[in-house]
Amino acid sequence: MSLTPKQGQDYLEKHGIPQLIEGILVGLLHSRPDDPLEFIQKCVRTAQDKLDRKNINWDSFIHQPIHLPPIQPSISSSTKKVFKTEISEQRKPHSRDSSPHRGNAPVRLPSIQKQDSDASPSSKKKSCKTFKPSTINFTEAMENKKIVFVVGGPGSGKGTQCERIVKKYGFTHFSSGDLLRAEVASGSEKGAELKAIMERGELVPLSIVLSLMKYNMEKHKDSKGFLIDGYPREVQQGIEFEKDVAPCTFVLWVDASQETMTNRLLKRAETSGRADDNEETIKLRLKTFVEATEPVIEYYKKHNKIRRVNSEQDVDTVFGEVQAIFDQYVL
Numbered sequence: 001m002s003l004t005p006k007q008g009q010d011y012l013e014k015h016g017i018p019q020l021i022e023g024i025l026v027g028l029l030h031s032r033p034d035d036p037l038e039f040i041q042k043c044v045r046t047a048q049d050k051l052d053r054k055n056i057n058w059d060s061f062i063h064q065p066i067h068l069p070p071i072q073p074s075i076s077s078s079t080k081k082v083f084k085t086e087i088s089e090q091r092k093p094h095s096r097d098s099s100p101h102r103g104n105a106p107v108r109l110p111s112i113q114k115q116d117s118d119a120s121p122s123s124k125k126k127s128c129k130t131f132k133p134s135t136i137n138f139t140e141a142m143e144n145k146k147i148v149f150v151v152g153g154p155g156s157g158k159g160t161q162c163e164r165i166v167k168k169y170g171f172t173h174f175s176s177g178d179l180l181r182a183e184v185a186s187g188s189e190k191g192a193e194l195k196a197i198m199e200r201g202e203l204v205p206l207s208i209v210l211s212l213m214k215y216n217m218e219k220h221k222d223s224k225g226f227l228i229d230g231y232p233r234e235v236q237q238g239i240e241f242e243k244d245v246a247p248c249t250f251v252l253w254v255d256a257s258q259e260t261m262t263n264r265l266l267k268r269a270e271t272s273g274r275a276d277d278n279e280e281t282i283k284l285r286l287k288t289f290v291e292a293t294e295p296v297i298e299y300y301k302k303h304n305k306i307r308r309v310n311s312e313q314d315v316d317t318v319f320g321e322v323q324a325i326f327d328q329y330v331l
Contacts, residue, residue, distance in 0.1 A: 027061030152254030
């Protein structure tokens with residue numbers, strides 16, 4: 001007997017399947033075992049034998065957290081959580097015996113550098129919450145880069161269009177949500193801080209999202225351009241990004257009606273098994289998107305940076321419109 005999407009969702013949630021699958025995937029990405037199938041089997045056995053399935057979380061199968069070495073006593077307490085990726089040119093490479101390796105040994109990181117003694121307390125506190133690009137010429141490196149914000153509701157098809165843009169134009173594709181989840185799954189100290197914020201049900205501060213974005217853009221500074229997916233979610237995010245990183249070239253608005261997006265998501269729900277692919281949740285997500293994004297679109301319209309494509313059409317036709325826009329700036 002076939003199930004309705006709601007019945008399928010209820011069945012999966014009753015048995016804790018979404019949480020189990022999420023936990024296994026995060027565990028795989030964190031541990032990277034040589035035999036992933038054996039790892040999955042162990043996770044399933046653990047879920048069967050030892051855990052209350054209702055208590056399975058996304059991090060239930062992360063078995064070997066990374067332990068950072070203690071901070072040197074000589075360093076001021078105000079610098080304890082500063083992320084530094086700069087390494088002095090005079091620093092000699094680590095010997096083979098002291099290289100980081102898998103297992104229980106701690107990962108050896110470069111010692112934290114002291115900040116200038118005349119730095120204000122407020123500036124030190126702020127640095128504890130940021131990922132710093134490793135070069136002082138980051139802004140200069142971004143000057144001639146094409147930076148495109150991509151906005152579009154759930155079911156608009158912006159993910160598909162982003163994939164095609166990356167393939168044709170060689171852009172680097174970032175999603176702020178994916179970057180945050182990846183940092184949490186990495187087991188880093190900063191990831192632990194982010195996890196604590198999320199578990200308290202709080203929004204990650206804009207400053208942290210922006211610094212994480214800058215940190216990852218710096219690592220791909222040789223890219224032809226950047227697609228910033230689902231960003232900005234509010235006007236202030238865009239203002240801060242353009243102030244601290246670089247002005248966006250334009251905003252690609254992948255536009256579809258709420259009716260079309262709802263129908264697409266309900267169609268996806270027939271096979272996806274995603275808990276948020278039900279009609280009630282879909283309507284709420286669309287309402288949230290419209291309320292958050294309308295001010296962003298109006299703001300960038302005033303700056304003549306909105307480039308709209310009609311996503312009511314088939315995928316190829318929509319991408320034809322996307323190419324016509326990108327060719328003006330990239331070719």
